[in-house]
Amino acid sequence: MxxxxxxxxxxxxxxxxxxxxxxxxxxxxxxxxxxxxxxxxxxxxxxxxxxxxxxxxxxxxxxxxxxxxxxxxxxxxxxxxxxxxxxxxxxxxxxxxxxxxxxxxxxxxxxxxxxxxxxxxxxxxxxxxxxxxxxxxxxxxxxxxxxxxxxxxxxxxxxxxxxxxxxxxxxxxxxxxxxxxxxxxxxxxxxxxxxxxxxxxxxxxxxxxxxxxxxxxxxxxxxxxxDKGVSFVGAVPAGLxxxxxxxxxxxxxxxxxxxxxxxxxxxxxxxxxxxxxxxxxxxxxxxxxxxxxxxxxxxxxxxxxxxxxxxxxxxxxxxxxxxxxxxxxxxxxxxxxxxxxxxxxxxxxxxxxxxxxxxxxxxxxxxxxxxxxxxxxxxxxxxxxxxxxxxxxxxxxxxxxxxxxxxxxxxxxxYLKRTSKPRVIAVAPRSLEASTDLRNVERFHLTQCPAIRFLRIDGSLFFGAVDNILDEIEKFRTSAPECTHLALCCSGVNFIDLSGAQMLLDLKRRLQEQGGRLSLVQLKNTAFDELVSSGVAGMLETDSFYQTPDDLLAALIDSEFKSMQCTGCAIRIFKQCPKDRG
Structure with a gap:
């Protein structure tokens, strides 16, 4: 009361x-x-x-x-x-x-x-x-x-x-x-x-x-x-x-x-x-x-x-x-x-x-x-x-x-101009001591895995930003044709509207048609809830979402990559990479 x-x-x-x-x-x-x-x-x-x-x-x-x-x-x-x-x-x-x-x-x-x-x-x-x-x-x-x-x-x-x-x-x-x-x-x-x-x-x-x-x-x-021509404010009326x-x-x-x-x-x-x-x-x-x-x-x-x-x-x-x-x-x-x-x-x-x-x-x-x-x-x-x-x-x-x-x-x-152009940054491990610490590739001059590429999106996925994000992703894919798995780090994504959800679905389909895969890493619960409400989460399938980069790497390298792309690779930038160099 x-x-x-x-x-x-x-x-x-x-x-x-x-x-x-x-x-x-x-x-x-x-x-x-x-x-x-x-x-x-x-x-x-x-x-x-x-x-x-x-x-x-x-x-x-x-x-x-x-x-x-x-x-x-x-x-x-x-x-x-x-x-x-x-x-x-x-x-x-x-x-x-x-x-x-x-x-x-x-x-x-x-x-x-x-x-x-x-x-x-x-x-x-x-x-x-x-x-x-x-x-x-x-x-x-x-x-x-x-x-x-x-x-x-x-x-x-x-x-x-x-x-x-x-x-x-x-x-x-x-x-x-x-x-x-x-x-x-x-x-x-x-x-x-x-x-x-x-x-x-x-x-x-x-x-x-x-x-x-x-x-x-x-x-x-x-x-x-x-008397010299100077003006005065004058008295104000008295009273309330x-x-x-x-x-x-x-x-x-x-x-x-x-x-x-x-x-x-x-x-x-x-x-x-x-x-x-x-x-x-x-x-x-x-x-x-x-x-x-x-x-x-x-x-x-x-x-x-x-x-x-x-x-x-x-x-x-x-x-x-x-x-x-x-x-x-x-x-x-x-x-x-x-x-x-x-x-x-x-x-x-x-x-x-x-x-x-x-x-x-x-x-x-x-x-x-x-x-x-x-x-x-x-x-x-x-x-x-x-x-x-x-x-x-x-x-x-x-x-x-x-x-x-x-x-x-x-x-x-x-504001709309800035939010419509979120940064899409290539990231790679800088440290492996506790967990895979992904940082800006250009800033820290880091080596990237040929098969698995991580891109960090710093901004929300909404109708005004979809085209710019797709353009940036396409540039990375063009520069790395050998990449078969694209992982989007979504820790900087605060919300995803219907246009953003549809973009993810279309991107997954295009990658699958080319023999690749799409995964979403570190997606916030609120953003995931928006994908669920739009029905897109089910279409992306449960194995498209991972809590941490280490969860994704463990799943990938223990399955398809160990017997294929990892064979003969000398880069080995992830701690999950097989010890055997083939």
């Missing part, structure tokens, strides 16, 4: 362990998290094309639901950079930014994202995230980082630019307006960047972005930036966020669905990846399906509470863990602190210069790019390089949701 309830309400497992000590630790972690999310929430709302307050609204409801209904004790969900730029990209393709319809459409998108994630979690499809390779995520986030930086540069230099422009048009407009740069805005942006970097260098535990904002606000006050009703018109849902599905998958990939990364430090076990449910529920309910689509935040999750959080109650405390700020200090953002936010977002964009893995991919892996560059370029020049789909499709194509 408890196990069933824990799947619906996972917090019942850890809630009894909450005590005075954990509450104190969670309180301090929550305060730290609130300080960190204040500038980030505002920044991500601006990236998503929304007024600043929606970033704070999203930091209130979403983190609590995701933490209480997810499986990670430390991951913090809320506004995220890559997710925010996709929200902007998806909705702006349907509704013009800056309009009331845009905001309501964002809530519709958020609801769709949440329902998709919730459905995937309920269907226990946690393994779905594995279909998006890490290379796709790196390529997409790198492109998104460049888009984010491009969107904020006008704020940094203090000029106005048109909304919803493409990447090239945005840079063309930016260069055209470069002579109009407001150097006071540039000074404030550089102050925010410099102060953030210095505080981060002093200690990684300091709220670097918050300190950068304070430094920029101080400079803006000292130079009287308002109002309940919102997403626009559920069929036309809007139809237009948003491709982007919603891509955004749902991207959000899950980020959340699960972050939860697993934090779990390596905490030693906690992460349940992928439960994270799906937590993320889905958070976005679904959040869409009615003025929140936009969210995912896990690596920065805030890391801060939460480093600050000593013990339970998900830390996320609740952080939300309460943000709510208190909205209730009693809403005018604080009125003194926040827009160039300071722009500078902070530039740092966020810089940190989104995984330079280490990009260098590794470009240097060592050609196929992954193609996926990386294609996803990166597509992110810049096509709709963001389709860039994600394109990267996923390329990854799947690359």
């Amino acid at each position: 408890l196990n069933a309830l824990s799947k619906l309400f996972p917090f019942i497992l850890w809630l009894p362990r909450v005590n005075g000590s954990t509450l104190l630790s969670d309180l301090m972690a929550g305060l730290t998290g609130a300080i960190v999310v204040l500038p980030q929430g505002i920044a991500y709302a601006l990236i998503a094309g929304l007024p600043a307050q929606y970033g704070l609204y999203t930091a209130i409801v979403v983190p609590v639901l995701a933490s209480f209904f997810g499986s990670s004790k430390h991951m913090i969900t809320g506004p995220a950079a890559a997710i925010s730029i996709v929200v902007m990209g998806v909705v702006s393709n349907v509704v013009s930014p800056g309009t009331p319809e845009f905001i309501s459409s964002v809530f519709t998108l958020t609801l769709m994202v949440g329902l998709i994630q919730l459905a995937l979690g309920m269907a226990r499809m946690g393994g779905l995230v594995n279909f998006i390779s890490h290379t796709v995520v790196i390529g997409f986030t790198s492109g998104a980082a460049l888009l984010i930086a491009t969107s904020q540069l006008p704020h940094v230099i203090g000029v106005h630019s048109g909304r919803n422009q493409g990447f090239v048009d945005s840079w063309a407009a930016l260069l055209d307006k470069l002579p109009e740069t407001n150097y006071w805005s540039l000074l404030i942006a550089l102050t925010a960047i410099t102060a953030s970097l210095i505080s981060k260098r002093i200690s990684s535990k300091l709220p670097a972005m918050f300190i950068g904002m304070l430094a920029a606000m101080l400079v803006a006050w000292l130079v009287d930036a308002g 966020p109002e309940l919102t009703v997403p626009n559920l018109s069929f036309g809007l849902i139809s237009d948003l669905f491709p982007g919603a599905f891509a955004l749902a998958i991207l959000g899950l990939v980020e959340a699960v990846s972050i939860a697993r990364a934090i779990s390596l430090k905490s030693g906690q076990r992460i349940v992928g399906n439960q994270e799906f449910i937590g993320q889905g529920l958070a976005n679904t309910v959040g869409s009615f509470c003025a929140s936009f689509a969210s995912s896990g935040s690596f920065t805030r999750s890391g801060v939460n863990f480093d600050a000593g959080a013990k339970t998900p109650v830390a996320a609740l405390f952080a939300s309460v602190f943000v709510l208190l700020i909205l209730l009693f200090l809403p005018e604080m953002t009125a003194y926040l210069p827009l160039p300071a936010m722009g500078g902070a977002v530039l740092l966020i964009a810089w940190n989104l790019i995984d330079y280490h893995h990009i260098k590794t991919i470009l240097r060592f892996n050609r196929s992954e390089t193609i996926v990386l560059l294609t996803t990166f370029i597509a992110t810049l020049f096509v709709q963001l949701e389709f860039a994600i789909y394109l990267g996923v499709i390329l990854s799947i194509i690359g």
